[in-house]
Amino acid sequence: MTDIPDRRARRRAETQAEILGVALDVMAEEGVAGLSLATVARRIGVKPPSLYKYFPSRNAVYDALFRQGQEGYLDAVRRGAEPYEPGLAALGASLEAGARWIMEHQVLAQLLFWRPVPGYVPSPESYAPATAVHEHFARLVKGVVERGELHPAAAGEEGLDLLSSLIAGPISQQLSNQPGVTYERGRFTRLVSRLPAILTAVYPPRRTGPPATAPRAEGEARGAAPGSGGPASG
Amino acid sequence: MTDIPDRRARRRAETQAEILGVALDVMAEEGVAGLSLATVARRIGVKPPSLYKYFPSRNAVYDALFRQGQEGYLDAVRRGAEPYEPGLAALGASLEAGARWIMEHQVLAQLLFWRPVPGYVPSPESYAPATAVHEHFARLVKGVVERGELHPAAAGEEGLDLLSSLIAGPISQQLSNQPGVTYERGRFTRLVSRLPAILTAVYPPRRTGPPATAPRAEGEARGAAPGSGGPASG
DNA sequence: AGCTTAAGCTATAGGTAGTAGCTGAAACTG
C-alpha cells in the first residue's frame, strides 16, 4: 500500500488547517485582534516557534483566515441566489444567505468587514473575492432591474452603495450589539428580510420616470413594509 | 499671588488630558487596538511606568476615551436637532450631525460602535451616555410621529432598531471602506441625507392603517427619493 | 540503505503591560 505520493505535503496542509481552526477558536474567545500564536501553539501541543514553519508571521495567519472568509462569504451569497431566477427574490435570498453566513462566522466577518487588527492589511490575493462579491450583487441588481422590479438607477453606482449600506446596517448593529446571537434570534438580523421592500420603495419600478425628489412627500409615500405582521410586531 | 487652591489637581488633570490626546494620535496611526502606553509615554517625555500614576491600566485609558466619545456624540446629535422643532427635519438634522461628528472623530467612533479592543469592556459609567443617545432618538421619532410625518410604528421597538440600522449602514461602510475621508467627500456618508425619505417610505403616515405587509408590492411602491437630483446623481 | 528535507526543539533579541519600591521636590500645615 504505497502512501499518497506527497504524504508530507498532506500532513503539512493538515497542520496548517489545524492552526487556522485553533486560531479561530482563540479569536472567538479573546477577540479578533487578541489572537496569540503562543496560545495556538500551546493548544496544538508545540512550542511557539514551531508555528513559523507553517506561517511566516502572525499576519500571514490572519491573511489565510481572511481569504477563507472571503471565499466562504462569496460562496454563501452565490448559493443563496442560485435557486432563484434573476429578480428581487434572488437578491433578497442572496442578502439573507450572506447575513446568515456572517452570523455563523462572526469572527471571520469582523476580520472581513471591520479592520480590527493593527498592522494587518489583506494581501491582494486574499482580497480578490471581495471584488467578486461586489460583482455578484451588481449582476443581481441588474437582473432585478431588467425584470422591471426596480428602477434602473438601483444598478448605478449610488444604488449599489445604498444596497451595501442597507445590508451593512443590520449586520453591523447585530455584530456589535448582540454578538453571539443566532440569525433567528437577532434583534437586527430580522430586519434583513425587509430590505427588498425598502429597496423597492427607494427605487420604485415606474415607467413614469425616476423616483420623486421631494424628501418629505407626506401623503404619497407608501410601499415598503415590515416583513411580517403589523407594525412593531415581534 | 496665591495659586489656584488645588494646583496639583489641575496639573494632574492637564497631564491626564495630554495622555488622552496623545493616545488618540497613536490610535489614529496604529489602529484603535494598537495603542501602546509605551509609545504614549515616549511622546510625552516620561518613562512608561509613570503613566500608571494617571491611569490604573491601559483599559482605563480606553474607558476614559470611550466616555469622552459617548459624551461628544451625544452632544453632537442633540445640537443637531436643537435648531428645529420636533419633526422629520429635526430627526434628519440630528442623524447628519451625528454622522459628521463620527467622520471627524473616526478613532473614537470605532471605539464606540465596534469593539476592536480585546479585553476592554466599557464601564457602566462610560456607557451611560449611549442610553441617552437612544432616548434622544426615541424622543425625536416620537415627535415625528406626533407631527404626523411617520406612522406610529416607527416609534416602536422595531422601528427604532430599523432607524439605528439605517444610520449604522452608511457609517459602517464609510469607516471601513473609505476611512480618513471627510463627510463631504464620502461615498457612503452622502446617503445619510436620504434617510428621512427612506424612513417615510417604510413608515408612511397613513390614516388608512399600518403600512402594507407584502414585501414585494410591485406597482404600489413609491415615495422614497434620492436626496437631491435624479437617480444615481452625484 | 542512504540522502534530503522538514518538523520540532532551545536560546535569544526586543517589544509590550503592569508592579514594587525608591527618591526628590512640590505643596500643604502648624
Added chain:
DNA sequence: CAGTTTCAGCTACTACCTATAGCTTAAGCT
C-alpha cells in the same frame, strides 16, 4: 518658616508576546 505629607517621576523586575537563528532528529523520498 520649618516640618510633614503627598505625589510624580524613576529604576528594576516579572511575565508575556512576536520573531529569528541554529541545532537535532526523524520522516520520507530515491
